[in-house]
Amino acid sequence: MISVSHISKSFGEKHVLRDVSVDIPEGETVAIIGRSGSGKSVLMKHLIGLMQPDAGTVTVDGIDINAITYAELRRVRRNFGVLFQGGALFDSMNSFENVAFPLRTFTDMSDADISKVVKDCLAMVELEDVGSKMPSELSGGMQKRVALARAVALQPRYIIYDEPTSGLDPETSNTIDELIRNLADRLNVTSIVVTHDMHSVLNIADRAAFIYEGRVHWTGTIEELHHSDDQILKAFVTANEYKIGPS
Amino acid sequence: MVPLTSHIVINPVAAFGRYSRLLFHAFGAVAEISSYRSNVWRQMVKVGVESLPIVILAATFSGAVSTVQTSYQLVSPLIPRSIVGAIITSSMILELGAVVTGFILAGRVGARIAAELGTMRVTEQIDALETMGLNSVGYLIVPRVIAGVVMFPILYIAACFFGIGGGMLIGELGGFVPFEEFVFGAREYFQPFDPIFGIIKSLVFGFLITSISCFKGYYTQGGAEGVGRATTQAAVASCVFLLLADLLLAVVLL
Amino acid sequence: MKISNEIKVGLTIIVATVIFILGIRYFEDLPLFDSTYDLVAEFENAGGLIGGNIVRVNGVSVGSVTSVYISESTGKVVVEFHVDPTIPVTEGTYATIGGFDALGVVRMDLTLGPASAERIPEGGLVDTRVTSDLMAEMTTRAPAMLTNVDSVLEELEGVMAQANAMVSTPESDIRQILSSARGSMRQIETLLADESNRIARILAHADSLTADLDAALGEDGEAVASLMDQMETTLATLNEDLERFQATNEQLDEILRKLNDGEGTLGLLLNDPSMYHRMDATLSDLNALITDFQRNPGRYLKEMNLVDLF
Numbered sequence: 001m002i003s004v005s006h007i008s009k010s011f012g013e014k015h016v017l018r019d020v021s022v023d024i025p026e027g028e029t030v031a032i033i034g035r036s037g038s039g040k041s042v043l044m045k046h047l048i049g050l051m052q053p054d055a056g057t058v059t060v061d062g063i064d065i066n067a068i069t070y071a072e073l074r075r076v077r078r079n080f081g082v083l084f085q086g087g088a089l090f091d092s093m094n095s096f097e098n099v100a101f102p103l104r105t106f107t108d109m110s111d112a113d114i115s116k117v118v119k120d121c122l123a124m125v126e127l128e129d130v131g132s133k134m135p136s137e138l139s140g141g142m143q144k145r146v147a148l149a150r151a152v153a154l155q156p157r158y159i160i161y162d163e164p165t166s167g168l169d170p171e172t173s174n175t176i177d178e179l180i181r182n183l184a185d186r187l188n189v190t191s192i193v194v195t196h197d198m199h200s201v202l203n204i205a206d207r208a209a210f211i212y213e214g215r216v217h218w219t220g221t222i223e224e225l226h227h228s229d230d231q232i233l234k235a236f237v238t239a240n241e242y243k244i245g246p247s
Numbered sequence: 248m249v250p251l252t253s254h255i256v257i258n259p260v261a262a263f264g265r266y267s268r269l270l271f272h273a274f275g276a277v278a279e280i281s282s283y284r285s286n287v288w289r290q291m292v293k294v295g296v297e298s299l300p301i302v303i304l305a306a307t308f309s310g311a312v313s314t315v316q317t318s319y320q321l322v323s324p325l326i327p328r329s330i331v332g333a334i335i336t337s338s339m340i341l342e343l344g345a346v347v348t349g350f351i352l353a354g355r356v357g358a359r360i361a362a363e364l365g366t367m368r369v370t371e372q373i374d375a376l377e378t379m380g381l382n383s384v385g386y387l388i389v390p391r392v393i394a395g396v397v398m399f400p401i402l403y404i405a406a407c408f409f410g411i412g413g414g415m416l417i418g419e420l421g422g423f424v425p426f427e428e429f430v431f432g433a434r435e436y437f438q439p440f441d442p443i444f445g446i447i448k449s450l451v452f453g454f455l456i457t458s459i460s461c462f463k464g465y466y467t468q469g470g471a472e473g474v475g476r477a478t479t480q481a482a483v484a485s486c487v488f489l490l491l492a493d494l495l496l497a498v499v500l501l
Numbered sequence: 502m503k504i505s506n507e508i509k510v511g512l513t514i515i516v517a518t519v520i521f522i523l524g525i526r527y528f529e530d531l532p533l534f535d536s537t538y539d540l541v542a543e544f545e546n547a548g549g550l551i552g553g554n555i556v557r558v559n560g561v562s563v564g565s566v567t568s569v570y571i572s573e574s575t576g577k578v579v580v581e582f583h584v585d586p587t588i589p590v591t592e593g594t595y596a597t598i599g600g601f602d603a604l605g606v607v608r609m610d611l612t613l614g615p616a617s618a619e620r621i622p623e624g625g626l627v628d629t630r631v632t633s634d635l636m637a638e639m640t641t642r643a644p645a646m647l648t649n650v651d652s653v654l655e656e657l658e659g660v661m662a663q664a665n666a667m668v669s670t671p672e673s674d675i676r677q678i679l680s681s682a683r684g685s686m687r688q689i690e691t692l693l694a695d696e697s698n699r700i701a702r703i704l705a706h707a708d709s710l711t712a713d714l715d716a717a718l719g720e721d722g723e724a725v726a727s728l729m730d731q732m733e734t735t736l737a738t739l740n741e742d743l744e745r746f747q748a749t750n751e752q753l754d755e756i757l758r759k760l761n762d763g764e765g766t767l768g769l770l771l772n773d774p775s776m777y778h779r780m781d782a783t784l785s786d787l788n789a790l791i792t793d794f795q796r797n798p799g800r801y802l803k804e805m806n807l808v809d810l811f
């Protein structure tokens with residue numbers, strides 16, 4: 001259970017988040033939606049203590065992550081897998097090493113076991129053959145999928161996806177959506193999906209939080225989203241539907 | 248007036264504060280050796296072994312050039328030629344060996360470290376390390392600083408060896424100072440503390456260059472342009488603080 | 502084969518460390534691999550000796566000073582040094598400090614004891630002797646030396662004064678010689694300056710003349726020779742004629758006197774036609790010479806010029 005309550009964050013004069021509160025219940029998949037530049041990635045970084053709020057608290061499993069020591073924070077973070085918007089693969093390592101990195105660093109697994117897990121993870125994102133390729137030799141979408149494989153390699157309890165499907169073709173997007181749903185269902189993973197792709201929101205999310213001008217403008221279940229008559233939310237959703245076409 | 252004060256006083260003080268905090272953080276992470284052990288070896292190769300050729304080249308030439316120029320200037324029949332050996336050897340051991348190596352490393356290693364860490368910062372790789380529960384300072388900065396502190400003295404020794412060797416060689420081959428006279432002069436004025444001083448100096452230089460460059464790279468902001476800025480600043484700041492440290496050490500230790 | 506990072510780094514560090522240690526030993530003048538022969542000496546005064554200064558035996562560098570310090574117990578200067586282990590530092594060996602402190606070139610000299618004596622053991626004490634260094638020597642001898650220098654300077658001063666007087670007195674020989682020499686030189690100088698053109702011209706002239714003469718002698722050597730012969734005979738003849746003419750004149754004088762005196766007769770003169778004939782021949786000879794001269798004046802003028810010049 002992650003609980004964000006009343007956090008504000010500004011960079012100099014720029015107020016990015018104002019009094020934002022979001023609850024992410026155990027085992028659920030929550031979509032954080034909003035227009036580009038609305039502060040979704042900033043909010044996401046607060047969840048794992050990469051940014052400290054100017055005001056408000058973030059608690060993970062009841063622990064205020066800004067009130068604990070760095071060593072404790074790192075322990076909390078090991079429960080998370082994060083897919084960054086740009087992939088954030090280590091460009092000094094090839095794809096295999098990238099996925100193997102958390103396994104090598106945090107487990108005592110043998111090389112053979114690590115190799116097996118890495119292959120499974122890469123197969124999951126349909127990239128069995130790229131193990132020996134460096135990140136710079138991969139396309140943007142492929143980098144993102146390898147990064148996804150890395151994020152799930154340690155089977156974390158929480159997975160944060162920052163725009164997992166942006167920049168991917170519709171078919172691969174669907175595969176990723178399916179993967180996210182599978183992980184959530186099978187392993188009871190709590191997922192936070194930051195996205196502006198309404199198609200995948202409707203596919204995978206249980207709940208959604210709509211960020212608008214630095215505030216949580218709307219929050220509710222997907223069912224409620226369908227029936228909401230909030231104008232701004234509707235505009236955002238229909239703009240999306242118009243883009244991807246009626247389904 | 249206010250922007251000027253903030254530019255000249257507050258910004259440097261704030262930067263120094265952040266630098267100290269980063270170092271403090273890094274020292275705290277030194278104990279987690281298991282997380283960065285293989286990184287240390289890799290950085291030692293990059294900082295030390297791969298810098299050897301350029302350091303050797305620069306040192307050999309500066310030793311040779313100093314020999315030629317010193318012999319050119321010492322034309323008085325009252326001064327024995329062996330003094331050239333003494334001058335080259337002691338200036339190489341006391342100053343040139345460490346400073347020439349320092350400048351090369353500031354450019355070669357400092358800029359590379361800042362660019363590497365800067366790119367990792369702007370492409371969220373550092374965030375990725377952090378979210379995995381790794382101490383990114385320990386993982387990225389500690390091995391680089393250790394590599395600098397360990398390998399810089401090694402490069403210094405190589406610089407002295409090849410610098411003095413280059414001086415001897417050109418003295419003998421160019422007919423400026425015969426080998427025996429060179430060595431005689433070098434021995435006459437040799438102080439056993441000099442190479443110790445040089446080693447101390449190179450330890451400090453190695454620490455300064457790597458830690459300043461890590462600091463600049465680690466706190467990079469603003470995309471590719473920011474990386475470029477961090478790289479330049481790292482090289483320049485390393486050189487400036489290297490010279491300051493040079494002066495300070497000379498005043499304190501000699 | 503891929504060399505692992507550990508091996509690369511390890512090798513580099515080991516090689517550098519070895520170079521560092523051997524390098525220091527090399528410049529400290531220690532044998533690179535052997536152990537050293539360490540000895541100690543005690544002095545009242547180190548005279549500027551410091552660690553790293555060389556140790557010599559008979560002028561040969563055999564080791565160096567390790568450290569110099571003041572003993573806390575005795576207050577003496579303790580000099581630790583090491584030498585090549587092959588040097589027989591036997592009992593009876595003593596050390597002195599030499600060199601030139603002011604220039605920072607101080608060294609320690611060992612004078613070895615007899616070869617038959619026992620060697621001083623490792624770390625043993627070597628006797629010392631005091632030799633005053635160059636500076637001290639100079640200081641002690643300075644007053645005497647200065648008097649000497651003083652008298653020499655005085656003498657030198659006298660000589661200089663004499664010379665000066667000699668040069669400055671107007672009547673002195675030196676001065677006259679000098680001034681006349683100076684005058685001569687100046688004259689020659691102006692002469693050379695003034696005449697340089699003329700001399701050049703004369704030389705050029707002489708040159709062409711000599712060349713002409715050469716040519717003439719070459720081509721018409723015989724002609725000239727015969728001409729000269731002719732001229733000679735002509736002149737000789739002329740001379741004879743003139744002599745005769747003189748005699749004639751005397752005779753004429755005599756006749757005229759006699760005539761005046763009334764001695765002889767005019768008929769007598771007229772009855773002697775040979776005189777007339779002889780005069781006639783002389784005149785025609787002279788005439789021929791003059792005609793030749795007129796027709797070919799160059800020949801004669803050349804001779805004249807040549808004569809003129811030399």
Ligand SMILES: Nc1ncnc2c1ncn2[C@@H]1O[C@H](COP(=O)(O)OP(=O)(O)OP(=O)(O)O)[C@@H](O)[C@H]1O
Pocket residue numbers: 011016034035036037038039040041042043085196
């Ligand atoms: N480190 C930072 N320093 C200053 N400003 C920042 C920083 N990070 C984010 N911002 C600002 O905060 C705002 C929100 O950025 P954020 O990355 O959260 O947007 P986003 O909602 O994720 O957009 P997108 O969908 O395009 O990724 C932006 O205007 C950005 O300029």
Ligand SMILES: [Mg+2]
Pocket residue numbers: 040041042085162
């Ligand atoms: Mg974003």
